[in-house]
Amino acid sequence: MTAHILKCGLAGWCLLVFPFWIAGGSAAPAARAGPSPGARLPETLRIGVLTLFQPQEITLAAGSRPTTLHLDERPVALLPGRFCRVAKDAGGIALWQGARRLATGTRLAVAAEDVTVEVSGRRTRLRRQFHGTLTVTAGEKHLQLVVTQPLEAVVAAVVSAELSPEAPPEAAGALAVVVRSYLANHVGRHAGQGFDFCDSTHCQLFFGEQWAQWEAGRETGGALSTLGRQAAAGTQGEVLRETGGELTDAYFTACCGGRTTTPAVAFGTGQASATTTGVRCQWCRAGRFFTWTRRVDRQTLARAILPELAAAEDWQLAVAGHTPDGFVTGVVASAGSRRITLPNHRFRHMVGQRLGWNLVLSNRYAIEPHGEWLVLRGQGFGHQVGLCLAGAITQAQAGRHYRDILRYYFPKSACRPPADF
Numbered sequence: 514m515t516a517h518i519l520k521c522g523l524a525g526w527c528l529l530v531f532p533f534w535i536a537g538g539s540a541a542p543a544a545r546a547g548p549s550p551g552a553r554l555p556e557t558l559r560i561g562v563l564t565l566f567q568p569q570e571i572t573l574a575a576g577s578r579p580t581t582l583h584l585d586e587r588p589v590a591l592l593p594g595r596f597c598r599v600a601k602d603a604g605g606i607a608l609w610q611g612a613r614r615l616a617t618g619t620r621l622a623v624a625a626e627d628v629t630v631e632v633s634g635r636r637t638r639l640r641r642q643f644h645g646t647l648t649v650t651a652g653e654k655h656l657q658l659v660v661t662q663p664l665e666a667v668v669a670a671v672v673s674a675e676l677s678p679e680a681p682p683e684a685a686g687a688l689a690v691v692v693r694s695y696l697a698n699h700v701g702r703h704a705g706q707g708f709d710f711c712d713s714t715h716c717q718l719f720f721g722e723q724w725a726q727w728e729a730g731r732e733t734g735g736a737l738s739t740l741g742r743q744a745a746a747g748t749q750g751e752v753l754r755e756t757g758g759e760l761t762d763a764y765f766t767a768c769c770g771g772r773t774t775t776p777a778v779a780f781g782t783g784q785a786s787a788t789t790t791g792v793r794c795q796w797c798r799a800g801r802f803f804t805w806t807r808r809v810d811r812q813t814l815a816r817a818i819l820p821e822l823a824a825a826e827d828w829q830l831a832v833a834g835h836t837p838d839g840f841v842t843g844v845v846a847s848a849g850s851r852r853i854t855l856p857n858h859r860f861r862h863m864v865g866q867r868l869g870w871n872l873v874l875s876n877r878y879a880i881e882p883h884g885e886w887l888v889l890r891g892q893g894f895g896h897q898v899g900l901c902l903a904g905a906i907t908q909a910q911a912g913r914h915y916r917d918i919l920r921y922y923f924p925k926s927a928c929r930p931p932a933d934f
Protein backbone atom coordinates (compact mmCIF):
# COMPACT_ATOMS: atom_id res chain seq x y z
CA MET A 514 0.00 0.00 0.00
CA THR A 515 2.84 2.34 0.73
CA ALA A 516 4.93 1.47 -2.31
CA HIS A 517 3.69 4.40 -4.38
CA ILE A 518 4.26 6.83 -1.52
CA LEU A 519 7.64 5.55 -0.49
CA LYS A 520 10.06 6.39 -3.26
CA CYS A 521 12.87 4.63 -1.53
CA GLY A 522 13.59 0.98 -1.57
CA LEU A 523 17.12 -0.27 -1.70
CA ALA A 524 18.93 1.26 1.20
CA GLY A 525 22.57 1.92 1.14
CA TRP A 526 24.45 1.85 -2.06
CA CYS A 527 21.69 1.10 -4.54
CA LEU A 528 21.84 4.34 -6.45
CA LEU A 529 24.64 2.96 -8.58
CA VAL A 530 22.17 0.50 -10.05
CA PHE A 531 18.81 2.20 -9.79
CA PRO A 532 19.42 5.90 -9.98
CA PHE A 533 16.81 8.40 -8.94
CA TRP A 534 13.69 6.50 -8.21
CA ILE A 535 15.00 4.22 -5.57
CA ALA A 536 16.74 5.50 -2.53
CA GLY A 537 16.32 4.30 0.95
CA GLY A 538 18.13 5.66 3.86
CA SER A 539 21.37 6.92 5.07
CA ALA A 540 24.06 4.37 4.52
CA ALA A 541 26.94 3.01 6.51
CA PRO A 542 28.51 5.57 8.78
CA ALA A 543 32.11 6.61 8.76
CA ALA A 544 33.87 6.77 12.10
CA ARG A 545 32.89 10.04 13.77
CA ALA A 546 33.90 11.98 16.80
CA GLY A 547 30.34 13.21 17.34
CA PRO A 548 29.32 16.66 18.48
CA SER A 549 29.45 17.37 22.18
CA PRO A 550 26.21 17.42 24.19
CA GLY A 551 24.23 20.54 23.51
CA ALA A 552 26.37 21.44 20.51
CA ARG A 553 24.75 23.91 18.16
CA LEU A 554 23.51 22.61 14.84
CA PRO A 555 25.51 23.58 11.76
CA GLU A 556 24.03 26.58 9.95
CA THR A 557 25.21 25.59 6.50
CA LEU A 558 26.36 22.38 4.87
CA ARG A 559 28.47 21.63 1.83
CA ILE A 560 26.95 18.98 -0.42
CA GLY A 561 29.02 17.36 -3.15
CA VAL A 562 26.61 17.07 -6.09
CA LEU A 563 26.58 14.85 -9.17
CA THR A 564 29.14 12.76 -7.32
CA LEU A 565 28.17 9.47 -8.96
CA PHE A 566 28.23 11.04 -12.41
CA GLN A 567 31.83 12.26 -12.03
CA PRO A 568 31.58 14.85 -14.83
CA GLN A 569 34.53 15.93 -16.95
CA GLU A 570 32.51 18.84 -18.23
CA ILE A 571 29.32 20.64 -17.28
CA THR A 572 27.12 23.22 -18.95
CA LEU A 573 25.89 26.23 -16.98
CA ALA A 574 22.81 27.92 -18.43
CA ALA A 575 21.70 31.35 -17.26
CA GLY A 576 18.07 32.00 -16.42
CA SER A 577 16.13 35.09 -17.40
CA ARG A 578 18.45 37.61 -15.76
CA PRO A 579 22.15 38.47 -16.17
CA THR A 580 24.41 36.21 -14.14
CA THR A 581 27.92 36.73 -12.90
CA LEU A 582 30.27 33.79 -12.59
CA HIS A 583 33.35 34.31 -10.48
CA LEU A 584 36.38 32.47 -11.79
CA ASP A 585 38.80 32.90 -8.93
CA GLU A 586 38.47 36.67 -8.36
CA ARG A 587 37.52 37.45 -11.95
CA PRO A 588 33.86 38.16 -12.81
CA VAL A 589 32.53 36.65 -16.03
CA ALA A 590 29.11 37.75 -17.24
CA LEU A 591 26.62 35.23 -18.56
CA LEU A 592 23.77 36.90 -20.40
CA PRO A 593 20.15 35.83 -19.94
CA GLY A 594 19.35 32.65 -21.84
CA ARG A 595 23.02 31.97 -22.72
CA PHE A 596 25.17 29.08 -21.57
CA CYS A 597 28.81 28.16 -21.18
CA ARG A 598 30.79 25.01 -20.57
CA VAL A 599 33.13 24.36 -17.66
CA ALA A 600 35.74 21.68 -18.31
CA LYS A 601 38.84 20.32 -16.67
CA ASP A 602 41.93 22.01 -17.97
CA ALA A 603 45.62 21.59 -17.23
CA GLY A 604 45.96 22.46 -13.56
CA GLY A 605 42.41 23.74 -13.15
CA ILE A 606 39.24 24.53 -15.03
CA ALA A 607 38.44 26.38 -18.22
CA LEU A 608 35.33 28.28 -19.20
CA TRP A 609 34.21 27.81 -22.81
CA GLN A 610 31.58 29.43 -24.97
CA GLY A 611 31.28 27.51 -28.23
CA ALA A 612 34.83 26.93 -29.48
CA ARG A 613 36.15 29.97 -27.60
CA ARG A 614 37.98 29.55 -24.33
CA LEU A 615 36.86 32.51 -22.25
CA ALA A 616 39.04 32.09 -19.20
CA THR A 617 40.92 29.61 -17.04
CA GLY A 618 41.23 29.39 -13.30
CA THR A 619 41.00 27.08 -10.32
CA ARG A 620 37.63 27.79 -8.71
CA LEU A 621 34.36 28.95 -10.17
CA ALA A 622 31.60 30.26 -7.90
CA VAL A 623 28.07 31.36 -8.75
CA ALA A 624 24.77 31.99 -6.97
CA ALA A 625 23.21 28.58 -7.51
CA GLU A 626 19.71 29.98 -8.17
CA ASP A 627 21.03 31.85 -11.22
CA VAL A 628 22.09 28.84 -13.27
CA THR A 629 20.96 25.42 -14.41
CA VAL A 630 23.62 22.72 -14.38
CA GLU A 631 23.61 20.09 -17.09
CA VAL A 632 25.88 17.08 -17.59
CA SER A 633 25.87 14.55 -20.39
CA GLY A 634 27.24 11.06 -20.58
CA ARG A 635 27.10 8.51 -23.37
CA ARG A 636 23.56 7.43 -22.52
CA THR A 637 22.48 9.81 -19.79
CA ARG A 638 21.81 13.50 -19.48
CA LEU A 639 21.06 15.23 -16.18
CA ARG A 640 19.83 18.73 -15.41
CA ARG A 641 19.83 20.22 -11.91
CA GLN A 642 19.01 23.47 -10.18
CA PHE A 643 20.26 24.28 -6.72
CA HIS A 644 19.87 26.87 -4.00
CA GLY A 645 22.75 28.59 -2.20
CA THR A 646 26.23 28.84 -3.67
CA LEU A 647 27.62 26.49 -6.30
CA THR A 648 31.39 26.08 -6.65
CA VAL A 649 33.22 24.10 -9.31
CA THR A 650 36.82 22.99 -8.99
CA ALA A 651 38.97 20.38 -10.69
CA GLY A 652 39.25 17.16 -8.71
CA GLU A 653 41.90 14.59 -9.46
CA LYS A 654 39.85 12.80 -12.12
CA HIS A 655 36.74 14.89 -12.68
CA LEU A 656 35.08 18.17 -11.88
CA GLN A 657 33.95 18.62 -8.32
CA LEU A 658 30.70 20.50 -7.75
CA VAL A 659 29.80 21.63 -4.25
CA VAL A 660 26.58 23.35 -3.19
CA THR A 661 26.67 25.28 0.10
CA GLN A 662 23.27 25.92 1.63
CA PRO A 663 21.48 26.20 4.98
CA LEU A 664 20.91 23.01 6.97
CA GLU A 665 17.12 23.42 6.74
CA ALA A 666 17.26 23.65 2.94
CA VAL A 667 19.23 20.40 2.85
CA VAL A 668 16.66 18.72 5.13
CA ALA A 669 13.83 19.85 2.82
CA ALA A 670 15.66 18.56 -0.25
CA VAL A 671 16.45 15.15 1.28
CA VAL A 672 12.86 14.63 2.45
CA SER A 673 11.64 15.60 -1.03
CA ALA A 674 14.06 13.15 -2.65
CA GLU A 675 13.06 10.28 -0.37
CA LEU A 676 9.27 10.63 -0.22
CA SER A 677 6.59 11.08 -2.82
CA PRO A 678 4.76 14.42 -2.53
CA GLU A 679 1.63 12.41 -1.61
CA ALA A 680 3.22 10.91 1.53
CA PRO A 681 1.50 11.93 4.79
CA PRO A 682 3.00 15.08 6.38
CA GLU A 683 3.55 13.48 9.80
CA ALA A 684 5.75 10.78 8.22
CA ALA A 685 7.66 13.52 6.42
CA GLY A 686 8.04 15.39 9.72
CA ALA A 687 9.50 12.32 11.40
CA LEU A 688 11.88 11.82 8.48
CA ALA A 689 12.93 15.49 8.60
CA VAL A 690 13.99 15.16 12.26
CA VAL A 691 15.95 11.98 11.52
CA VAL A 692 17.64 13.54 8.49
CA ARG A 693 18.54 16.69 10.47
CA SER A 694 19.97 14.56 13.28
CA TYR A 695 22.01 12.51 10.82
CA LEU A 696 23.35 15.61 9.08
CA ALA A 697 24.27 17.33 12.35
CA ASN A 698 25.96 14.16 13.53
CA HIS A 699 28.11 13.49 10.48
CA VAL A 700 29.29 16.94 9.33
CA GLY A 701 32.55 16.56 7.42
CA ARG A 702 31.94 12.99 6.35
CA HIS A 703 33.65 13.82 3.05
CA ALA A 704 35.99 16.45 4.51
CA GLY A 705 38.93 15.00 2.58
CA GLN A 706 37.10 15.80 -0.65
CA GLY A 707 36.17 19.33 0.38
CA PHE A 708 32.52 18.85 1.33
CA ASP A 709 30.39 17.49 4.16
CA PHE A 710 28.05 15.03 2.42
CA CYS A 711 27.67 13.48 -1.00
CA ASP A 712 24.34 13.49 -2.81
CA SER A 713 23.94 9.72 -3.15
CA THR A 714 22.52 7.19 -0.72
CA HIS A 715 26.05 6.78 0.61
CA CYS A 716 25.16 9.87 2.69
CA GLN A 717 21.74 11.39 1.97
CA LEU A 718 19.91 11.46 -1.34
CA PHE A 719 19.90 15.05 -2.60
CA PHE A 720 18.65 16.27 -5.97
CA GLY A 721 18.50 20.00 -5.21
CA GLU A 722 15.56 22.22 -6.17
CA GLN A 723 14.77 20.81 -9.62
CA TRP A 724 16.07 17.80 -11.44
CA ALA A 725 15.57 15.92 -14.67
CA GLN A 726 17.18 12.88 -16.19
CA TRP A 727 17.11 11.47 -19.69
CA GLU A 728 18.17 7.88 -20.09
CA ALA A 729 17.48 5.46 -22.92
CA GLY A 730 14.97 7.91 -24.38
CA ARG A 731 13.04 8.16 -21.13
CA GLU A 732 12.71 11.35 -19.11
CA THR A 733 12.13 11.50 -15.40
CA GLY A 734 12.29 14.52 -13.15
CA GLY A 735 10.83 16.47 -10.32
CA ALA A 736 11.11 19.48 -8.09
CA LEU A 737 11.60 20.09 -4.42
CA SER A 738 8.16 19.25 -3.05
CA THR A 739 5.96 21.29 -0.78
CA LEU A 740 5.92 18.24 1.47
CA GLY A 741 9.71 18.43 1.99
CA ARG A 742 9.68 22.19 2.59
CA GLN A 743 6.81 21.97 5.06
CA ALA A 744 8.36 19.01 6.89
CA ALA A 745 11.60 20.98 7.37
CA ALA A 746 9.78 24.16 8.39
CA GLY A 747 7.37 22.38 10.71
CA THR A 748 10.19 20.67 12.62
CA GLN A 749 12.80 23.41 12.28
CA GLY A 750 15.83 22.76 14.46
CA GLU A 751 14.41 19.60 16.04
CA VAL A 752 16.83 16.73 16.48
CA LEU A 753 16.93 13.47 18.40
CA ARG A 754 19.07 13.57 21.50
CA GLU A 755 20.04 11.01 24.08
CA THR A 756 19.61 11.51 27.80
CA GLY A 757 23.01 13.16 28.17
CA GLY A 758 22.18 15.63 25.40
CA GLU A 759 24.29 13.95 22.70
CA LEU A 760 22.79 13.71 19.27
CA THR A 761 21.34 10.29 18.56
CA ASP A 762 23.07 8.47 15.73
CA ALA A 763 19.85 8.44 13.72
CA TYR A 764 19.18 6.59 10.46
CA PHE A 765 16.16 5.68 8.41
CA THR A 766 15.43 2.61 6.34
CA ALA A 767 12.91 1.80 3.61
CA CYS A 768 11.13 -1.06 5.40
CA CYS A 769 12.33 -2.78 8.56
CA GLY A 770 10.43 -6.02 7.88
CA GLY A 771 9.13 -6.33 11.43
CA ARG A 772 12.16 -5.34 13.50
CA THR A 773 14.88 -2.73 13.38
CA THR A 774 18.49 -3.31 14.37
CA THR A 775 21.53 -1.31 15.43
CA PRO A 776 24.25 0.40 13.38
CA ALA A 777 26.76 -2.02 14.90
CA VAL A 778 24.88 -5.03 13.49
CA ALA A 779 23.93 -3.51 10.14
CA PHE A 780 27.16 -1.75 9.28
CA GLY A 781 29.69 -3.72 11.27
CA THR A 782 30.98 -0.44 12.70
CA GLY A 783 30.66 1.50 15.90
CA GLN A 784 29.59 0.43 19.30
CA ALA A 785 26.17 -0.88 20.21
CA SER A 786 24.41 1.89 22.13
CA ALA A 787 21.75 1.59 24.79
CA THR A 788 19.58 4.01 22.86
CA THR A 789 19.98 2.52 19.42
CA THR A 790 18.80 -1.01 20.07
CA GLY A 791 16.19 -2.20 17.64
CA VAL A 792 12.42 -2.16 18.09
CA ARG A 793 9.61 -4.42 16.92
CA CYS A 794 7.49 -2.88 14.16
CA GLN A 795 4.33 -4.29 12.67
CA TRP A 796 3.40 -1.06 10.90
CA CYS A 797 5.18 -2.05 7.70
CA ARG A 798 3.50 -5.47 7.50
CA ALA A 799 1.46 -4.50 4.43
CA GLY A 800 4.56 -3.10 2.73
CA ARG A 801 5.84 -4.57 -0.50
CA PHE A 802 9.13 -5.57 1.05
CA PHE A 803 7.97 -6.87 4.40
CA THR A 804 9.08 -10.24 3.01
CA TRP A 805 11.02 -10.91 -0.16
CA THR A 806 12.50 -13.78 -2.17
CA ARG A 807 15.38 -13.64 -4.61
CA ARG A 808 17.40 -16.37 -6.30
CA VAL A 809 20.86 -16.45 -7.80
CA ASP A 810 22.80 -19.01 -9.79
CA ARG A 811 25.47 -20.51 -7.50
CA GLN A 812 28.27 -20.28 -10.04
CA THR A 813 27.42 -16.68 -10.91
CA LEU A 814 27.59 -15.80 -7.23
CA ALA A 815 30.87 -17.68 -6.74
CA ARG A 816 32.49 -15.98 -9.73
CA ALA A 817 31.38 -12.60 -8.42
CA ILE A 818 32.42 -12.81 -4.80
CA LEU A 819 34.62 -15.88 -4.28
CA PRO A 820 36.24 -16.75 -7.62
CA GLU A 821 38.57 -19.20 -5.89
CA LEU A 822 35.51 -21.41 -5.28
CA ALA A 823 33.95 -21.06 -8.72
CA ALA A 824 35.67 -24.15 -10.06
CA ALA A 825 34.24 -26.31 -7.28
CA GLU A 826 30.97 -27.82 -8.50
CA ASP A 827 29.76 -28.52 -4.99
CA TRP A 828 30.36 -25.17 -3.34
CA GLN A 829 27.59 -23.98 -1.04
CA LEU A 830 26.69 -20.87 0.89
CA ALA A 831 24.94 -20.76 4.25
CA VAL A 832 24.18 -18.28 6.98
CA ALA A 833 26.96 -18.56 9.57
CA GLY A 834 25.27 -16.79 12.44
CA HIS A 835 22.40 -14.59 13.62
CA THR A 836 21.79 -12.09 16.36
CA PRO A 837 19.16 -13.30 18.84
CA ASP A 838 16.55 -11.26 16.92
CA GLY A 839 17.38 -12.84 13.57
CA PHE A 840 19.78 -10.47 11.84
CA VAL A 841 22.50 -12.23 9.89
CA THR A 842 25.97 -11.63 11.27
CA GLY A 843 27.90 -13.61 8.67
CA VAL A 844 27.79 -16.16 5.87
CA VAL A 845 30.02 -19.17 5.26
CA ALA A 846 31.04 -20.52 1.86
CA SER A 847 32.24 -24.10 1.73
CA ALA A 848 33.65 -26.42 -0.90
CA GLY A 849 34.98 -29.81 0.23
CA SER A 850 37.07 -29.10 3.32
CA ARG A 851 37.47 -25.40 2.53
CA ARG A 852 35.43 -22.87 4.46
CA ILE A 853 35.43 -19.11 4.00
CA THR A 854 33.46 -16.94 6.40
CA LEU A 855 32.42 -13.40 5.51
CA PRO A 856 30.85 -10.81 7.83
CA ASN A 857 27.32 -10.06 6.61
CA HIS A 858 27.93 -6.37 5.91
CA ARG A 859 30.92 -7.32 3.73
CA PHE A 860 28.96 -10.05 1.92
CA ARG A 861 26.07 -7.66 1.16
CA HIS A 862 28.42 -4.97 -0.03
CA MET A 863 30.35 -7.34 -2.31
CA VAL A 864 27.17 -8.81 -3.81
CA GLY A 865 25.70 -5.35 -4.26
CA GLN A 866 28.74 -3.96 -6.01
CA ARG A 867 29.25 -6.94 -8.28
CA LEU A 868 25.76 -8.33 -8.96
CA GLY A 869 23.52 -5.39 -8.11
CA TRP A 870 21.71 -4.18 -5.03
CA ASN A 871 18.50 -6.00 -5.84
CA LEU A 872 19.66 -9.38 -4.59
CA VAL A 873 20.31 -9.29 -0.83
CA LEU A 874 17.73 -6.69 0.13
CA SER A 875 18.19 -6.60 3.88
CA ASN A 876 20.15 -7.96 6.81
CA ARG A 877 17.54 -10.53 7.83
CA TYR A 878 17.38 -13.50 5.43
CA ALA A 879 17.82 -17.25 5.02
CA ILE A 880 19.70 -19.04 2.25
CA GLU A 881 18.28 -22.26 0.77
CA PRO A 882 20.14 -24.41 -1.79
CA HIS A 883 18.00 -25.52 -4.75
CA GLY A 884 20.19 -27.44 -7.22
CA GLU A 885 22.19 -24.92 -9.19
CA TRP A 886 20.38 -22.08 -7.47
CA LEU A 887 20.51 -20.40 -4.12
CA VAL A 888 17.20 -19.00 -2.91
CA LEU A 889 17.26 -16.10 -0.44
CA ARG A 890 14.15 -15.40 1.63
CA GLY A 891 14.24 -12.29 3.73
CA GLN A 892 12.39 -9.57 5.57
CA GLY A 893 12.68 -5.83 5.14
CA PHE A 894 14.36 -3.56 2.66
CA GLY A 895 17.49 -1.59 3.45
CA HIS A 896 19.81 -1.59 6.42
CA GLN A 897 16.87 -1.77 8.89
CA VAL A 898 18.30 0.77 11.32
CA GLY A 899 16.27 3.57 12.89
CA LEU A 900 13.08 5.00 11.41
CA CYS A 901 11.15 2.49 9.27
CA LEU A 902 9.77 4.68 6.48
CA ALA A 903 7.08 2.22 5.38
CA GLY A 904 5.99 1.94 9.02
CA ALA A 905 6.14 5.70 9.57
CA ILE A 906 3.84 6.23 6.59
CA THR A 907 1.31 3.73 7.95
CA GLN A 908 1.50 5.28 11.41
CA ALA A 909 0.91 8.74 9.96
CA GLN A 910 -2.03 7.43 7.95
CA ALA A 911 -3.43 6.11 11.24
CA GLY A 912 -3.30 9.64 12.64
CA ARG A 913 -0.11 9.52 14.69
CA HIS A 914 1.93 12.70 15.22
CA TYR A 915 5.54 12.80 13.99
CA ARG A 916 6.84 12.89 17.56
CA ASP A 917 4.83 9.74 18.39
CA ILE A 918 6.39 8.06 15.36
CA LEU A 919 9.89 9.11 16.46
CA ARG A 920 9.24 7.91 20.01
CA TYR A 921 8.24 4.54 18.58
CA TYR A 922 11.45 4.00 16.61
CA PHE A 923 13.78 5.86 19.00
CA PRO A 924 12.23 4.99 22.38
CA LYS A 925 15.23 6.12 24.41
CA SER A 926 15.84 9.38 22.57
CA ALA A 927 14.06 12.69 23.00
CA CYS A 928 12.98 14.87 20.11
CA ARG A 929 14.23 18.26 21.18
CA PRO A 930 13.15 21.59 19.71
CA PRO A 931 15.88 24.23 19.44
CA ALA A 932 14.82 25.98 22.66
CA ASP A 933 15.90 22.93 24.63
CA PHE A 934 19.61 23.29 24.01
Ligand SMILES: [Zn+2]
Binds near residue numbers: 710
Ligand atom coordinates in the same frame (compact mmCIF):
# COMPACT_ATOMS: atom_id res chain seq x y z
ZN1 LIG B 1 28.68 10.11 0.99
Ligand SMILES: [Zn+2]
Binds near residue numbers: 772798
Ligand atom coordinates in the same frame (compact mmCIF):
# COMPACT_ATOMS: atom_id res chain seq x y z
ZN1 LIG C 1 8.78 -1.51 9.98
